[in-house]
Amino acid sequence: MEAATQPREKTMKVKVKIWRYDSQTGERALKEYEIEAPEWVTLLDILDLIKDQQDGSLAYRKSCRMMICGSCGMRMDGAAVLACKTRMYDIVQAGHVPVISAMGNLPIVKDLVVDMDPFWEKFKAMKPWLQPGYEEPPEGKEYRVSQERMNVIHKEALCINCGCCVSECNAMESSPEFLGPQALAKGMRFVGDARDGATVERLEDYSTEHGIWECTRCYFCNERCPKGVDPRDAIAKLGAEAVNEGIDRDMGAKHAKWFIKSTETTGWLRETELVPKTQGVISAISQMKFAMGLAVKGKVPPPFPPHVAENVDEARGLHKLVQQQGRQGYEGIVQGERSLARLDHHLREDGEVPPSEGSVGGMGSLTSADITPGEEPTAGKAD
Amino acid sequence: MDAKHDVLVVGAGCAGMRAAIEAFDVGADVAMISKIHPTRSHSGAAEGGINAALGNASEDDPEQHAYDTVKGSDYLGDQDAIEILCQEAPDDVYQLEHWGAVFSRTEDGRIAQRPFGAAGAPRTAYAADITGHVLVQVLYEQIVKRDILTYEEYFAWKLVVDDGRCQGVICWDLLNGGLKVIGAKTVILATGGAGRLYTGTTNAYACTGDGMALALRVGVPLKDMEMMQFHPTTLAPTGVLITEGCRGEGAYLLNAEGERFLERYAPNAMELASRDVISRAEQTEIDEGRGIDGNVLLDLRHLGAEKIIERLHGTRELAQTFAGVDPIYEPIPVRPGAHYHMGGVDTDVWGLTALEGLYSAGEAACVSVHGANRLGGNALMETITYGKRAGRHAAEWALSNTTVTVPEGIVSDADSELRELLARTEGERPWKIRDELARTMHENFGVFRREDQMQRQGEIVDRLRERFRSVVVEDKGMLFNSDLTQALELGFLLELAQCMVVCGLARKESRGAHARPHDYPDRDDENFLKHTLVTWHDGPQLDWKPVTMTKWQPQERTY
Numbered sequence: 001m002e003a004a005t006q007p008r009e010k011t012m013k014v015k016v017k018i019w020r021y022d023s024q025t026g027e028r029a030l031k032e033y034e035i036e037a038p039e040w041v042t043l044l045d046i047l048d049l050i051k052d053q054q055d056g057s058l059a060y061r062k063s064c065r066m067m068i069c070g071s072c073g074m075r076m077d078g079a080a081v082l083a084c085k086t087r088m089y090d091i092v093q094a095g096h097v098p099v100i101s102a103m104g105n106l107p108i109v110k111d112l113v114v115d116m117d118p119f120w121e122k123f124k125a126m127k128p129w130l131q132p133g134y135e136e137p138p139e140g141k142e143y144r145v146s147q148e149r150m151n152v153i154h155k156e157a158l159c160i161n162c163g164c165c166v167s168e169c170n171a172m173e174s175s176p177e178f179l180g181p182q183a184l185a186k187g188m189r190f191v192g193d194a195r196d197g198a199t200v201e202r203l204e205d206y207s208t209e210h211g212i213w214e215c216t217r218c219y220f221c222n223e224r225c226p227k228g229v230d231p232r233d234a235i236a237k238l239g240a241e242a243v244n245e246g247i248d249r250d251m252g253a254k255h256a257k258w259f260i261k262s263t264e265t266t267g268w269l270r271e272t273e274l275v276p277k278t279q280g281v282i283s284a285i286s287q288m289k290f291a292m293g294l295a296v297k298g299k300v301p302p303p304f305p306p307h308v309a310e311n312v313d314e315a316r317g318l319h320k321l322v323q324q325q326g327r328q329g330y331e332g333i334v335q336g337e338r339s340l341a342r343l344d345h346h347l348r349e350d351g352e353v354p355p356s357e358g359s360v361g362g363m364g365s366l367t368s369a370d371i372t373p374g375e376e377p378t379a380g381k382a383d
Numbered sequence: 384m385d386a387k388h389d390v391l392v393v394g395a396g397c398a399g400m401r402a403a404i405e406a407f408d409v410g411a412d413v414a415m416i417s418k419i420h421p422t423r424s425h426s427g428a429a430e431g432g433i434n435a436a437l438g439n440a441s442e443d444d445p446e447q448h449a450y451d452t453v454k455g456s457d458y459l460g461d462q463d464a465i466e467i468l469c470q471e472a473p474d475d476v477y478q479l480e481h482w483g484a485v486f487s488r489t490e491d492g493r494i495a496q497r498p499f500g501a502a503g504a505p506r507t508a509y510a511a512d513i514t515g516h517v518l519v520q521v522l523y524e525q526i527v528k529r530d531i532l533t534y535e536e537y538f539a540w541k542l543v544v545d546d547g548r549c550q551g552v553i554c555w556d557l558l559n560g561g562l563k564v565i566g567a568k569t570v571i572l573a574t575g576g577a578g579r580l581y582t583g584t585t586n587a588y589a590c591t592g593d594g595m596a597l598a599l600r601v602g603v604p605l606k607d608m609e610m611m612q613f614h615p616t617t618l619a620p621t622g623v624l625i626t627e628g629c630r631g632e633g634a635y636l637l638n639a640e641g642e643r644f645l646e647r648y649a650p651n652a653m654e655l656a657s658r659d660v661i662s663r664a665e666q667t668e669i670d671e672g673r674g675i676d677g678n679v680l681l682d683l684r685h686l687g688a689e690k691i692i693e694r695l696h697g698t699r700e701l702a703q704t705f706a707g708v709d710p711i712y713e714p715i716p717v718r719p720g721a722h723y724h725m726g727g728v729d730t731d732v733w734g735l736t737a738l739e740g741l742y743s744a745g746e747a748a749c750v751s752v753h754g755a756n757r758l759g760g761n762a763l764m765e766t767i768t769y770g771k772r773a774g775r776h777a778a779e780w781a782l783s784n785t786t787v788t789v790p791e792g793i794v795s796d797a798d799s800e801l802r803e804l805l806a807r808t809e810g811e812r813p814w815k816i817r818d819e820l821a822r823t824m825h826e827n828f829g830v831f832r833r834e835d836q837m838q839r840q841g842e843i844v845d846r847l848r849e850r851f852r853s854v855v856v857e858d859k860g861m862l863f864n865s866d867l868t869q870a871l872e873l874g875f876l877l878e879l880a881q882c883m884v885v886c887g888l889a890r891k892e893s894r895g896a897h898a899r900p901h902d903y904p905d906r907d908d909e910n911f912l913k914h915t916l917v918t919w920h921d922g923p924q925l926d927w928k929p930v931t932m933t934k935w936q937p938q939e940r941t942y
Binding site: 053064065068070085123129137140142161 | 419420422423424425427428474477480481482483485486487488489491492493494495510513515516517520521524525527528558587588589620621623624697700701704705812814856857858859860861862863864865866
């Protein structure tokens, strides 16, 4: 790495341990490396220095080194990172020696290089191309779509297919056939696109056995995504939209629907009814013995009379408010997300909000309400 | 021969993918070879946008676009090629949008356009500051839709030439190891630029000029190789790109004294002058002691958090990660960095090279629409329009011609050459040669050029090539042997560097990116309104080619 040769830069000693692996021989070893490097280096720069100066056989992918190509996904201390985005200075200062290994949930070819074929197979399974909608674009020009409407898929469009989310996905670990966070986020990119005409077919496709509802909601994908795509949120949007479109055969969908119904009516989760509502009565009967055991131990409340929360009116009020705001399907989640993002971006360390020239639409407005496409922000809408 | 196709596209960035889509739609059996997965291509790092006279932000027309481009090229661009680009650009952009490109929008829901350097109208259609990423995604989606075969992580090492035409590519299968021979009736080189010739570059590690070198090695001329564009806003130390879109949105460039120094260099266009002008202004400020640690400052603060977060989100992320600066509160230190090769494989307006069956498009090619200086936003447009045109012509030609032969001798020669390289154990590993090449190119063939420095650089590259002859590949394995491919890439870069030096020395004038303030400070239309051409016969051989003029005569160029 060229700039390391410039003498006047401040340098530091960097130590890393790397899991080496060769899929042809099956050899596997954790090796430690120590190298002198400029203070500004990233993990990717360190790998480059090691490959140049110590071991030319070290294998890893790289290209843009600016967080856009998605080549250098790998694990540091067991969690997926983009090597080019990971600065080493603080790690070195803390005296830590990180362990670098290949991403999870994908077969390793050599060292830090995984076989991405299973990843791309799932991407392709989403039919990831725009299917022209009912409306023709006017006069051979572009489709007319508002910025607000495009903002619905803003985050999903940021995905660089690096695989960090897939690496950390707990559901894929136990069920490798699960479509997984990146593929489903790609799916949301089309379901949320006003120009796409295949929304219902897509939601049907994505709601099958290894689709939307197989996600365990552990949020590791959101946690590890280096681009802020928040795949779990995308999956939630697909779920909300599927239910909204009446595609709710899957137990996961029924489960989610019962949560809403239950909290609206009692303010609590009516657990006893949850199983039959999710799995159906017949399936639930087979679990009676287990349920009785739980009841004996006091793990489930008696079903009758239903336990109603003291301030259940508040829960019902919230439910009504959400309905009034039109927060149904993915648009509701997007609306909530954008409000949170605004808080996130605009609060300075000292708690002050910097001046802003008002809304230009989309995320980040301080001076006007965050408006979901085509909806008024709050109450007053005719039922 | 391991496989055979009508059309084989080498490189799968915007130009390569667009070419493959077009060839497929014409009806050809098409495949792509790429040393990295298509979505990893460096087209994805283009940030600011794509130029087309859509007229969505103000009155505009293709003629105005063409004039701006001709003037921006410092009159070295071929005007027929420029006119084609600007005429076809609007429909090509609409098509991307119909395929699903996630463009930013105007108030009335049309594709948003922002002002860019040296453009007479806000003409740069954009998707926030990730336009390239959005286009790479949409093109790859269309590749998947058509189920176009991609030889992923195949490194194109040699072109097969037989019977006076290009008939395939010999590649190294990076993931599994081994040489593969893929025959084709036509081959399209769309491998991008060679920014890795420089220390501070916006270019990815993959940008090693492979296609240019492949063409050069089979006797095809390269054009205008001295024309390397330096982008005015890149981050120290490695050259990560900060988009021109910042200035398009209104950012200022300041020197150490807090002065908007462009008042002294481009008083009308200011920060929106062309890239060559601004890079020279910055370098002058830095050289004359008005920089800060070798940088000037790009100030976005007055744009407000709102605009920065919405339209320059990725830029903020880059500045925070690589410079430790949040542009909402602090200016970003920036300096010129190697960015784009206006030069490349000499082609006609259908992407056809001097060799039958061989085409080129995108940054690897030189049609030439950029001449001596490319306008921001024109590169993505060129990849689409000329990718399409090359794909169409190559497919039509392939469909009317039927045979493909790969002589056994070519393959066995390649095989023994590779064995010899891998068997070598005594010698130098490539990285010191690579670093020295990049450092000296920056020093001696940068924003400003001097006769003596260029000469010295020629000698340096000669010596580096000598050292390269006994280079050692340490990794002897088959799986993902990037030690081998990086050595082969260095071989490409060294030849391209020599071509650049020869062309730079021959052009005794200052035009666009080729600035010689010490000996030839002015443009010399009488003697140098022509392209350099370079071919390889045991070394670079120089020739010249006239510029195609249609309706614009050279004028003084001020901004």
